[in-house]
Amino acid sequence: MTLYDLPDGEIGVVESFSGEMELQSRLVEMGILPGIRIRRIRTAPMNGPIELKVRDYHVSLRQEDAKNIIIDQ
Amino acid sequence: MTPRKVQPDKTWAALIGNPNSGKTAIFNLLTGLNQKVSNYPGVTVEKKIGKARSADGPSFDLLDLPGTYSLTPESIDERIVAEQVLSWIHGNKAPSVIVSVVDASNLSRNLYLTTQLADLGIPVVVALNMMDMVKDELEVDLDHLAAKLGVAAIIPMSATEKWGQAELLNAIKNSFNAEPTGDAPPFILNKNIEQILAPLETFLRNDLKYTHRLARAQSLRLVARKSTFDVYQNPSSNEGTFSEPLLESLQVLREEVVEKLAEKGEKHRIMEATLRYKWLDRVLSDAQITIDKKLEETNFSEKVDKILTHKWAGPVIFVALLTFIFQAIFSWATVPMDWIDNGVGWVGQQILRAVPTGMFRNLIVEGVVAGVGAILVFLPQIMILMFFMTVLEDFGYMARVAFMMDRFMTSIGLHGRSVLPLMSGYACAIPGIMSTRTIDSWKERLITILVLPLMSCSARLPVYALMIGTFIPAKKLLGAINLQGVILVCMYLLGTATAFVLAKVFSLFIKTQGRSSFIMELPPYRIPLWRSVFSQVLQRGKLFVVNAGKIIMAISIILWFLASFPEGDGKPTNENAILHSYAGKIGHTVEPIIKPLGFDWKLGVGLITSFAAREVLVSTMATIYNVQSDVDDIVQLKNAMRTDVDLKTGLPLYTPLVALALMVFFVYAAQCMATFAIVRNETNSWKWPLFMIVYMNILAYVGALLVFQGGRALGFS
Numbered sequence: 001m002t003l004y005d006l007p008d009g010e011i012g013v014v015e016s017f018s019g020e021m022e023l024q025s026r027l028v029e030m031g032i033l034p035g036i037r038i039r040r041i042r043t044a045p046m047n048g049p050i051e052l053k054v055r056d057y058h059v060s061l062r063q064e065d066a067k068n069i070i071i072d073q
Numbered sequence: 074m075t076p077r078k079v080q081p082d083k084t085w086a087a088l089i090g091n092p093n094s095g096k097t098a099i100f101n102l103l104t105g106l107n108q109k110v111s112n113y114p115g116v117t118v119e120k121k122i123g124k125a126r127s128a129d130g131p132s133f134d135l136l137d138l139p140g141t142y143s144l145t146p147e148s149i150d151e152r153i154v155a156e157q158v159l160s161w162i163h164g165n166k167a168p169s170v171i172v173s174v175v176d177a178s179n180l181s182r183n184l185y186l187t188t189q190l191a192d193l194g195i196p197v198v199v200a201l202n203m204m205d206m207v208k209d210e211l212e213v214d215l216d217h218l219a220a221k222l223g224v225a226a227i228i229p230m231s232a233t234e235k236w237g238q239a240e241l242l243n244a245i246k247n248s249f250n251a252e253p254t255g256d257a258p259p260f261i262l263n264k265n266i267e268q269i270l271a272p273l274e275t276f277l278r279n280d281l282k283y284t285h286r287l288a289r290a291q292s293l294r295l296v297a298r299k300s301t302f303d304v305y306q307n308p309s310s311n312e313g314t315f316s317e318p319l320l321e322s323l324q325v326l327r328e329e330v331v332e333k334l335a336e337k338g339e340k341h342r343i344m345e346a347t348l349r350y351k352w353l354d355r356v357l358s359d360a361q362i363t364i365d366k367k368l369e370e371t372n373f374s375e376k377v378d379k380i381l382t383h384k385w386a387g388p389v390i391f392v393a394l395l396t397f398i399f400q401a402i403f404s405w406a407t408v409p410m411d412w413i414d415n416g417v418g419w420v421g422q423q424i425l426r427a428v429p430t431g432m433f434r435n436l437i438v439e440g441v442v443a444g445v446g447a448i449l450v451f452l453p454q455i456m457i458l459m460f461f462m463t464v465l466e467d468f469g470y471m472a473r474v475a476f477m478m479d480r481f482m483t484s485i486g487l488h489g490r491s492v493l494p495l496m497s498g499y500a501c502a503i504p505g506i507m508s509t510r511t512i513d514s515w516k517e518r519l520i521t522i523l524v525l526p527l528m529s530c531s532a533r534l535p536v537y538a539l540m541i542g543t544f545i546p547a548k549k550l551l552g553a554i555n556l557q558g559v560i561l562v563c564m565y566l567l568g569t570a571t572a573f574v575l576a577k578v579f580s581l582f583i584k585t586q587g588r589s590s591f592i593m594e595l596p597p598y599r600i601p602l603w604r605s606v607f608s609q610v611l612q613r614g615k616l617f618v619v620n621a622g623k624i625i626m627a628i629s630i631i632l633w634f635l636a637s638f639p640e641g642d643g644k645p646t647n648e649n650a651i652l653h654s655y656a657g658k659i660g661h662t663v664e665p666i667i668k669p670l671g672f673d674w675k676l677g678v679g680l681i682t683s684f685a686a687r688e689v690l691v692s693t694m695a696t697i698y699n700v701q702s703d704v705d706d707i708v709q710l711k712n713a714m715r716t717d718v719d720l721k722t723g724l725p726l727y728t729p730l731v732a733l734a735l736m737v738f739f740v741y742a743a744q745c746m747a748t749f750a751i752v753r754n755e756t757n758s759w760k761w762p763l764f765m766i767v768y769m770n771i772l773a774y775v776g777a778l779l780v781f782q783g784g785r786a787l788g789f790s
C-alpha cells in the first residue's frame with residue numbers, strides 16, 4: 001500500500017519510493033527514508049495535504065506525493 | 074599532496090541550524106542588542122552580525138546564517154548558506170568555529186546538518202537547544218556522542234529559559250584553536266559506488282585540496298543535485314576562485330559520474346542522505362537514543378491542531394482571526410493616530426510662532442511638516458498589523474495556515490506557502506515579496522510575486538482613509554454596519570479577488586521549471602518570545618519611518634518648490650498663483666489623460682508624485698492646498714477637498730464618484746518603485762517588474778474609467 005491509502009492516525013513503515021526522483025531527495029534529507037516509521041496525523045481541510053509525524057517532528061506532504069511513498073503497515 | 078586546512082583570518086564564529094531550531098533566539102541571547110543587520114550582496118536576505126564574548130575570553134563576531142536543512146541547496150536561503158560554506162572551504166574568511174544549533178526535541182533530523190558541517194575541517198560546537206522541551210529524557214553521555222559525531226563539544230541549553238549560554242560561549246572560546254576532526258570519511262561506500270565516484274573524489278582532493286572526508290561528502294552532494302555545482306559557478310561567493318577550465322572539468326566529471334551511477338541503477342540523488350542517516354541513526358542508537366520515541370504519543374501541538382486545523386472549524390477560525398485583525402487595525406489605532414495628528418499640528422504651530430515669516434518657514438511648515446505628518450499618522454496601523462503577523466508566525470500558526478490553504482491556493486495556481494507573503498502584502502509588498510523565498514517552486518513563487526502588489530498595502534490606507542473619510546457619509550447600513558467600513562473592506566476584497574483571478578490566468582501562460590511539492594515542517598506551537606516580537610515590530614516601524622520619511626521629505630520639499638514657483642505676477646497669493654506654478658503646469662499637462670477618470674490637475678500632480686510611494690498622494694494634496702492657502706496655519710485637507718470647486722462651472726471638484734474612481738485606481742496602480750526594484754532583485758531580470766508595471770497600470774486606468782463613466786451613466790455623482 002502507499003501512504004495515500006494509510007488512514008489518519010495509523011502508523012506505517014516506509015518501504016520504498018516510486019515516481020518522481022526530485023521529490024525523494026528532499027524527503028530523504030528530511031529523514032524520511034526506507035525503514036523509518038511514520039504516523040499519518042491528519043488530512044488538511046478541503047481534502048488538502050496530509051500531516052505526518054516522523055522522527056518526532058511534524059511535516060506536511062501533498063496527497064499526490066503520498067502516492068509515491070510505499071509503506072508496510 | 075597534503076590537504077589544505079581551512080585557515081581562519083580572524084577569530085569569529087558562525088551560527089548554522091535548521092529552521093525552527095531556535096537559532097535566532099540563541100543569536101539574540103549571545104549578542105544582546107549588539108547587532109548589525111545588512112543584506113547579502115545581490116539578494117534581500119538578511120545578514121546579521123553581532124558581538125559576543127565568554128566570561129574570560131576576547132569578544133568575537135558572531136554571524137547568524139539563514140535556516141537550512143542541508144548543504145545541498147534548494148531554496149534561496151539554503152543557497153546562501155551553501156555559498157558561504159563553500160567560500161570558507163576555499164579560504165575566504167572562514168570562521169574559527171561553527172556553532173551548529175540543534176533542537177534537542179528533534180535530534181536526528183537536526184544532527185543531519187551537524188554531520189555535514191563536521192566534514193568541513195572547521196571545529197564545530199553543538200548548541201543543544203530546547204532542552205526544556207525534553208527535560209530528563211535525554212540522559213546520555215554527550216562527550217561520547219560528540220566524539221562519535223566528530224564535533225568539539227555538545228552543550229545542552231535553553232534559549233527560552235535562558236540557561237547554558239555561558240557554557241556555550243566557553244566551549245566556543247575553547248574551540249577557537251582546536252584541531253578539526255580527522256580526515257577519514259565517517260561512513261563507508263560499497264565498492265562499486267566507491268569506484269564510480271573515485272574520479273570526482275580524486276579531482277576534489279588533488280585539484281581543490283579537499284580532505285578525504287570533505288571530498289567524499291562533496292562528491293556525493295555534487296551527484297545528488299546540480300544545485301551543488303551551481304554554487305561553484307556563482308561568482309559572488311567565491312570571488313573568482315575557480316577558473317573556467319577547472320569549472321569545466323568539474324562539470325564534465327560530475328556528468329560522467331552521474332551517468333555511470335544511473336547506468337548501474339544507483340539512486341545518486343538520495344545516496345548522501347541515505348548513507349548519512351543510516352550512519353547517524355546507528356550512532357544514536359548506540360548512544361541509547363530512540364529517534365521516534367514519541368511517535369504514538371499525542372502531544373500538545375497535536376491536540377491544539379485538532380481544533381485549529383479541524384476540517385471545518387480550522388478555516389472558520391482563520392477567517393474570524395483575519396476579521397479580528399482588520400477590526401483591530403482600525404479601532405485600536407484611532408487613539409495613537411489622533412495623538413500623532415495633534416502632535417504634528419502642534420509642531421507646525423510652534424514653528425509658525427518661533428520662525429519669522431518667510432520662504433524658509435513656508436518650506437518647513439507647508440512642505441515638510443504637512444507632508445511628513447500626513448504619513449506618520451499611519452504608523453500605528455502598520456505596527457499593529459506587523460505585531461499580529463509576527464505573533465502568529467512565532468506561535469507556529471502561519472505554517473498551519475499554509476497547510477490548510479494549500480488545496481485552495483494550488484487550485485488558483487499558487488502554493489500553500491503563498492498565503493503568508495500575500496498576507497504580509499496587506500502591510501507592505503516588499504517584505505511580502507522577500508518572504509516568497511520559502512516557496513520552492515519557481516513558477517508558483519513568480520506568480521505570487523506578480524500578483525502580490527494587488528494586495529492593498531498600508532501605503533494605500535492613507536489614500537483610502539482620506540477619500541472615505543471625506544466623501545463617504547458615515548451612514549449605518551441595516552442599522553448596524555458602517556458604510557465607510559464597508560467601502561474600505563470592498564477595496565481590500567477587490568484587490569485580493571483580482572489577485573486570485575490573475576494568478577489563475579498567469580498560471581495558464583507561464584511555463585513550469587520543475588515540479589512543485591509541499592514538504593513543509595509544522596513546528597510545535599510555542600509561546601512567542603515577547604522581546605523578540607517587539608524588537609521585530611519596532612524594526613519594521615523604524616524601517617517605515619526612515620524609508621518612507623526620506624522619500625516623502627524629499628518629494629515634499631521638491632513639490633513645495635514646484636508649487637510655489639514661479640511666484641506669479643506679484644499679486645498676493647491666491648488660487649491663480651499655484652495654477653501658474655511649475656506643479657500647476659505639470660498637472661495641466663496630464664489633465665487631458667486623466668479627465669475621463671474624473672481627476673483634475675491637482676490629482677494629476679498627486680498621481681505623478683505617488684509613483685515614488687502611494688501615500689505621497691496625501692502629502693502632495695496637503696502641500697498643494699497649504700501653498701494655495703493664504704492663511705498662516707495648516708490647512709485641514711478634508712475640508713479643503715470637500716469645498717474645492719471647479720473654477721469654470723462652480724460645481725464641486727471632488728465627488729463621492731471621483732473618490733471611488735480614485736480608490737479603484739489605487740487598488741490596481743503600480744506606483745511604489747521600491748517594490749519593483751525588489752522584484753528585479755528577486756527575479757533577476759527587468760522583464761517581470763516591467764510586465765507588472767504595464768499590467769497593473771492598464772488595470773488601474775480601465776478600472777477607474779469604468780467606475781467613473783459607468784457611475785455617471787447610471788446617474789451617480
